[in-house]
Amino acid sequence: MMISAMTLDPDLLWIPGHPSSSQASAFRTRINSRYSINLATYADLWKWSCNHRGAFWGEVWDYEEVIGSKGSGEVVIETVSPSANPPWFPDASLNWAENQLRHHSTYPDNIAIIQTSETCPGHIPSTRRIAQRELYQSVGRTQRAMRDAGVCKGDRVAFWGGNCAGAVIVLLATSALGGIFSSAAADFGVDGVVERLEQIRPKLLFVTNGVVYAETPRPLLPLLPALLGRLTVPPERTVVIEHLPASLVPMSPGLQGKKVENWDDFLDKGDGEVEFTRMGFNEPIWILFSSGTTGEGSSSWVEFELMMRLGKPKAIVHRQGGMLLDSLREHHLAGDVTRGDVYLYYTTPYVSLKPRSLMLLC
Numbered sequence: 001m002m003i004s005a006m007t008l009d010p011d012l013l014w015i016p017g018h019p020s021s022s023q024a025s026a027f028r029t030r031i032n033s034r035y036s037i038n039l040a041t042y043a044d045l046w047k048w049s050c051n052h053r054g055a056f057w058g059e060v061w062d063y064e065e066v067i068g069s070k071g072s073g074e075v076v077i078e079t080v081s082p083s084a085n086p087p088w089f090p091d092a093s094l095n096w097a098e099n100q101l102r103h104h105s106t107y108p109d110n111i112a113i114i115q116t117s118e119t120c121p122g123h124i125p126s127t128r129r130i131a132q133r134e135l136y137q138s139v140g141r142t143q144r145a146m147r148d149a150g151v152c153k154g155d156r157v158a159f160w161g162g163n164c165a166g167a168v169i170v171l172l173a174t175s176a177l178g179g180i181f182s183s184a185a186a187d188f189g190v191d192g193v194v195e196r197l198e199q200i201r202p203k204l205l206f207v208t209n210g211v212v213y214a215e216t217p218r219p220l221l222p223l224l225p226a227l228l229g230r231l232t233v234p235p236e237r238t239v240v241i242e243h244l245p246a247s248l249v250p251m252s253p254g255l256q257g258k259k260v261e262n263w264d265d266f267l268d269k270g271d272g273e274v275e276f277t278r279m280g281f282n283e284p285i286w287i288l289f290s291s292g293t294t295g296e297g298s299s300s301w302v303e304f305e306l307m308m309r310l311g312k313p314k315a316i317v318h319r320q321g322g323m324l325l326d327s328l329r330e331h332h333l334a335g336d337v338t339r340g341d342v343y344l345y346y347t348t349p350y351v352s353l354k355p356r357s358l359m360l361l362c
Contacts, residue, residue, distance in 0.1 A: 022336045027063055034059070054078055057088070057325060064328045067102055068094025068278060089281035089321055096285050096320045097139070097175035098276040104136035107339075114342065115165045118212040123245055130165055135172075136274060138165075142173035143275065144268035149204060149237055153178030153277055156200045156287070158235070160184045160193055160227075161208025161220060166241040166263065170206050175285060175320070178277035182287040186211040186218065190226050192313075196289050197231055199315050205235040206263075208243035217248045225254030235259075239266045281321030289313035 016022055028045045032038060035055070039045050049056035054075035061070055071091025080086040103110060112135045115128040130138075151157060157174040159167050160183070167183065174181045182200055184193045186208065197205070210219040221240065228234045241263045290313055331337045 016336065023333050023338070024336065027059075027333055030063060031059060052078075060325055060329055060333070061089075064325075064332065066094060066324065066328075067099050068092060087282050088319075092281040092321060093278045094281065094321060094324070095176065095178075095276040095278045096324050097172045097274070098278070099324055100172060100175075101132070101136050101139065101274065104132045108133035110339070113165050113168060117162075117164070117243070118215065120212045120215045120217050120248075123212070123217070123248060128165065135169070137271065138169045139172045139176065140272055140274045141268045141270075142169050143176050144270070144272065145266050146173055146177055146179070146204065148268070151177055151179050151203055153279070155179045155204075156182060156202040157204045157206070158182050158184070158197055158200065158202035159206045160186070160188075161206070161241065162186045162211035162243050164208060164241065164243050166206065166208065166243070171286070176274050176276050178279055178283075180284050180287060180317075182289075184289075186220065187213070190223050190230065193227055194230050195313050196315075197227075197235075199313075200287055201231075201233045202235050203237075205238045206241060207238060208241045209246070210244040210249040212244065217244055219244075219249040221249055221252045221255070224260070225252055225258070228258055237261065237266075239263055279320060282319045284317045285320035285323055286318055288316050288318065290316065 019025060024042055024045065028039050028042070031045065031048065037048070039048055058070070058075045069092060071089055071093070073091045076088050077086050108131060110132050111129050112132045113128075113130040115130070117125040119125065146157070151174070155177075157170065157179050159170050159181070161167070171181045180200075182196065182202065184196050188196075207220055207224060209221050210217055212218065224238070224240075228238065236259065238258065238260045239262070240260060331343070337343055
């Protein structure tokens with residue numbers, strides 16, 4: 001795919017140095033060969049993908065070597081419009097976490113996660129680099145502890161706190177078991193967290209003891225008694241991840257008598273393989289929430305403001321197969337992220353917990 005200087009937008013921040021060797025170009029060449037067509041540009045490939053939805057996503061599955069069974073049926077019924085929400089890959093079977101952790105044996109020393117945290121007076125955290133092997137082992141210990149705690153396929157597991165490796169490990173362990181993950185940002189107050197957890201009633205809740213924002217420690221433990229006390233069906237167990245030193249976030253006395261334990265005490269102490277529960281392509285993997293009502297249908301600013309105050313967050317359930325394939329399409333094919341690249345996703349604390357599939361490429 002040649003880029004003409006005449007067509008370049010002067011406001012472009014970056015263009016690929018060798019577009020002909022990109023993943024998108026390799027994928028386009030593959031499509032041309034398999035379907036005896038001549039897609040000359042990225043735009044041609046995009047148009048083809050829109051007109052041949054089933055074929056395109058089936059080829060993405062094969063090109064990315066997804067672990068699991070693709071099934072022998074149609075990928076999607078092309079005559080059904082997207083608005084009708086037709087099922088995709090109806091005969092497929094896979095597990096999102098199994099695909100994420102696929103390189104723990106082939107590239108065990110490759111870095112999967114780099115964790116950095118903000119400093120504050122009395123706390124200068126070091127950068128933590130977690131290799132594929134270490135990540136796999138941590139997920140295994142967490143999964144076995146979850147299983148011993150009674151987590152089964154379809155159970156909800158929630159996380160409240162800062163962006164840290166523990167959040168990723170909990171997500172992967174939940175997915176491996178066939179559970180459904182959800183999260184709430186550290187900057188949400190008790191009201192915001194209650195509004196979300198009341199809807200999904202998680203079996204387990206994981207909480208970081210605090211976070212740092214604007215060089216100031218923000219303890220979460222003092223808020224935990226009020227949160228657990230307001231939930232109609234509180235989690236069976238609550239696990240505290242020590243994201244900040246205990247000296248900055250002392251244990252709240254209001255937690256006495258609650259089913260609260262430390263992360264290290266919760267984890268399984270043995271070694272073993274991670275067990276992956278393969279599920280259907282369209283089964284749920286995580287629940288994200290909107291910020292509340294959008295105000296649609298309001299006839300005035302007064303009504304809109306009232307709806308914004310009264311509106312509850314809306315639960316949005318994502319399918320595990322769609323999350324896997326679309327993230328690979330976004331990052332590997334379109335973004336050309338490959339093994340060894342470092343990817344930073346900077347956004348609000350809540351959205352930044354949205355899981356990504358970059359570990360596949362490490």
